[in-house]
Amino acid sequence: MMLSEFIETIDEWILDGYFVDIRYIAIDIAGQLILSDASMKFTPRSLGIDMNFEICSEGLCLGIKQFCAANKKDCIELIKNAMDGTILINGRTMTLPGVDSLNYYSKMAHRDIWESQPHLQISRNQFPPLLPAELIKFDNCLRLSSPPFDGLKDAGGEMGLRTPGTFADPATINIYAGSPADISLAEYKLFNEKLNLKIVAHASFDVSKINLAIRGVPTVGLKHRVNLTDKIIWKDVEGDIRPGSYECELSGAHSALAMLMIGKSLVRRQWCIDESRTDNMRLVAIQTFETERLNTYNAIFNSPENQTAFEKGIACLMFACGFSTVSPLNNDAPDIILTTPGGKLILIECTLKIADYANKVGKLIDRKRLLSKRLQLMNLPSYVHGILVCASPGDQIAINSDQIQDHEIILLDREDLESIFNRTKSIVDPDRFIEDLQKRKSYGLEISQQNLPF
Numbered sequence: 001m002m003l004s005e006f007i008e009t010i011d012e013w014i015l016d017g018y019f020v021d022i023r024y025i026a027i028d029i030a031g032q033l034i035l036s037d038a039s040m041k042f043t044p045r046s047l048g049i050d051m052n053f054e055i056c057s058e059g060l061c062l063g064i065k066q067f068c069a070a071n072k073k074d075c076i077e078l079i080k081n082a083m084d085g086t087i088l089i090n091g092r093t094m095t096l097p098g099v100d101s102l103n104y105y106s107k108m109a110h111r112d113i114w115e116s117q118p119h120l121q122i123s124r125n126q127f128p129p130l131l132p133a134e135l136i137k138f139d140n141c142l143r144l145s146s147p148p149f150d151g152l153k154d155a156g157g158e159m160g161l162r163t164p165g166t167f168a169d170p171a172t173i174n175i176y177a178g179s180p181a182d183i184s185l186a187e188y189k190l191f192n193e194k195l196n197l198k199i200v201a202h203a204s205f206d207v208s209k210i211n212l213a214i215r216g217v218p219t220v221g222l223k224h225r226v227n228l229t230d231k232i233i234w235k236d237v238e239g240d241i242r243p244g245s246y247e248c249e250l251s252g253a254h255s256a257l258a259m260l261m262i263g264k265s266l267v268r269r270q271w272c273i274d275e276s277r278t279d280n281m282r283l284v285a286i287q288t289f290e291t292e293r294l295n296t297y298n299a300i301f302n303s304p305e306n307q308t309a310f311e312k313g314i315a316c317l318m319f320a321c322g323f324s325t326v327s328p329l330n331n332d333a334p335d336i337i338l339t340t341p342g343g344k345l346i347l348i349e350c351t352l353k354i355a356d357y358a359n360k361v362g363k364l365i366d367r368k369r370l371l372s373k374r375l376q377l378m379n380l381p382s383y384v385h386g387i388l389v390c391a392s393p394g395d396q397i398a399i400n401s402d403q404i405q406d407h408e409i410i411l412l413d414r415e416d417l418e419s420i421f422n423r424t425k426s427i428v429d430p431d432r433f434i435e436d437l438q439k440r441k442s443y444g445l446e447i448s449q450q451n452l453p454f
Contacts, residue, residue, distance in 0.1 A: 098125030216253035
């Protein structure tokens with residue numbers, strides 16, 4: 001069912017002029033390039049930073065290829081090959097290991113998500129084991145390469161891929177496709193009961209396929225449940241996009257949920273909170289001194305290269321949730337320290353880049369242990385909570401979930417942060433916040449697949 005839905009959705013979403021990002025790690029085994037891990041992403045907008053490179057030496061082949069596909073059929077051909085377990089790139093053929101039947105999995109089956117995109121994972125067999133001497137050879141090869149990487153782990157972290165010798169799961173190819181239309185989060189605003197909303201669509205997309213609905217809270221019967229599809233005002237194409245906008249009064253509403261769909265597929269569910277109507281004084285205090293261009297939401301979700309802004313945004317978010325927060329001045333310290341009214345002590349490490357995740361986990365473990373020992377020596381409650389905050393979506397985080405679980409670290413990814421942010425209008429109990437996170441079945445990567453308790 002999900003396989004056919006994936007195929008139907010990408011056929012509807014992908015258009016001429018889509019941008020493509022292909023990442024791969026393969027090993028030459030008996031003259032054949034065998035994939036360890038790979039990803040394909042298709043997006044309607046430019047990818048920004050140029051990451052193109054390829055290293056093929058000493059039996060190792062890895063790289064990133066980014067380009068604009070003039071024709072939709074080229075994208076579909078790439079996807080069809082991947083669904084057969086094969087990537088054809090730069091004149092090379094790379095395949096998933098083994099000859100068994102391919103397995104397919106899609107995150108499209110998950111409910112209660114805020115942002116949806118077509119996804120398909122193709123897998124087959126575990127990657128063949130490599131001797132330590134082979135891995136050392138690959139590490140040193142990458143240190144001498146251009147661009148240079150400090151071994152396989154560094155390269156895999158930069159690319160967001162798993163590397164041979166570090167995992168026991170099957171080798172995979174992950175395919176993602178971005179929506180040809182979306183809500184402009186920077187221009188989605190509810191203030192003084194007036195809603196302003198903007199949609200940005202790909203210039204070639206048929207906007208008649210878009211369905212937009214809102215739900216105002218509190219609802220007044222069915223008054224604040226409105227389908228806006230025919231009320232969107234579409235403007236002329238500007239470059240490679242077509243903007244559309246909508247304005248309306250939501251009398252008595254303090255928040256609004258927008259639901260954007262293309263055909264029968266969900267694109268985004270997004271809450272908007274009326275800054276002028278909230279009982280959370282902490283949130284009011286933050287918003288009073290923010291501007292639209294430099295605010296908490298933009299720092300967390302729209303600053304892909306600004307680590308300092310991201311950390312400040314997370315500190316503001318935690319303050320709005322009722323925590324006491326401090327950002328230590330010493331570089332050899334956690335990014336943020338929190339306390340709750342009940343006396344819980346929490347250390348937070350924040351990261352934007354996939355390449356930093358493993359390093360951040362190690363730092364968080366060491367700092368938890370150091371602080372716990374210090375508290376024990378002073379005869380104080382010594383349990384220290386640890387939270388790793390990641391800017392990326394959960395399905396793009398490739399780190400050791402066993403390590404996170406063993407050391408009782410809570411992972412908050414982009415989807416979790418969205419859910420927390422959307423609930424800051426109401427006062428949050430920080431102690432229950434932490435307790436509910438701990439009650440989840442896993443501290444690890446499956447955390448974002450469960451319903452948030454707050």
